Amino acid sequence: MVNIQTLDPTASPLDYYGWELRRQREAHGLKQGQLGEIIFCTGSLIGQIETTKKVPTRDFSERVDAALGTDGLFSRLIGLVLRSQLPTWFQPYAELEAKATYISTYQAQLVHGLLQTEEYARAVLATGMPDDLEGLVAARVERQRILERELPPLAWVVLDEAVLHRPIGGHEVMRRQLAHLLKFTGRRWMHVQVLPNKAGAHSSLAGSFTAMRFENDPDIVYTEDVISGHMTANPETVKEAALRYARVQAAALSTEESAELIARLMEERYGDRSQPEEQPVA
Template sequence: MAHVRDLDPGSSALAYYGSELRRLREAAGLTQKQVGDIIYCTGSLVGQIETAKKPPTRTFTERADAALGADGALLRIWPLVSRSALPGWFRPYADLEAKATAIYTFQVQLVHGLLQTEDYARAVLEADRPGNLDELVAGRMERQRILHNENAPFLWMIIGEGVLHQAIGGGPIMRNQLARLLGYRKHPRIHVQVLPFIAGAHAGLPGSFNVLHFEKLPNIAYTEDYGPGNVSFNSLDVSLRSHRYDLLQAAALSLEDSAELIAEVMEDRYGKDQA
């Protein structure tokens, strides 16, 4: 078992975080258990984070930073930790996503990562049986913070109706996920449309894609497959996908009708008596 004093702080963001947590704790003259008692977790969890065995959550970081009088030291490291959990091929896109002024996404099988609940995200990511599931979930949740920034992007998501029926994680998780989507019903910058089954053949049949708009960069198109995603700055690619998106918006239900369908599926398929 790794001992915290054997860790190289420069080996990873997680190890750096753990070493700083230990340094701050010892400077405060506290044991792992005492820190755990203060921030409402176990001393064992504090020890696992210090030894880079478990990734910290943002909530843990905020509480530990305050309890140890770190003056933001741990909070400044946190983005490095959360970003390190993202697959290497995905990080350049995540950086672009954080700079976008508008994000248009069409999703055939899943709710887009920026609007996933933590439990839904965990169930999605767990399907590949990764060894670093907790880190991946933390990274996905941290990505969503761009929606709460002062310069938050405009986000428009169109999902196929099948997304509502694909029971990712089971009834209770799906009910909470659909409830979250309904929570954006009146949001000024986040819009959700559903492409119904009755739409038949449509412009999104080739698969899911995103189009990102920027203030000072060229707009991009992004697609994913089983391998690394593909970012295209080619103006023709962006134009073709933007055209497809216009057609999908026209074929999808209105925002209000989409919300009504989401609510209907949430109650009929994932109601409390169906959980």
């Protein structure tokens, strides 16, 4: 007799997704392998997702909806599922980020998560040696969907020039990441500036931070330490962060000059190489 794992659909969004997938598949009289053939994947993958051993993707969800005629059920569920894969301490921030009308951020170490390519994100997230790297990558990519809305938040990103020089994932990954940043040049709702090394001492030497504004809620300032993140709506902190950000922006290159620097570094630092690149070991 086949041992069928029993799921509690109330345990988590992922458990509910797996439970509902099994219920819908069986209601259509399909075995795992049969559904797999319809949506071009293996029956094993269907089984892994039904038993929460594998996190589904948005593409998988859309194909299941089309195959089972579930009227977008799984496409709606996947956002909740992927958000639940984020670290517990980060989930409140992700929920607010999805509601923000204006996001301003200074990043001293890395490209901001909303602007990361999938392969850059994978290299960044791998440094934490997570149990489910692909689930975290999928969750990060899912966050970026707010930029695809008909009315996305207005976002202003200032990157320290050091971010562009740090070869996360290797030269090819960085070349594609910088090319991705250039795609935002000229966008009305996304502005990217670079704080050049020549700026020297500046108002945010203490590190990265993000400020968010909302339609009907107080402004929020978000910072991270080595273990977790911290949010506050304290008016004095919000005011101080706004002042520091204004000074960082003033010291940064214009958006046009920033694009020129990014393009130049993409070619000079991450251009084609005749010799195989060596991966640094931290």
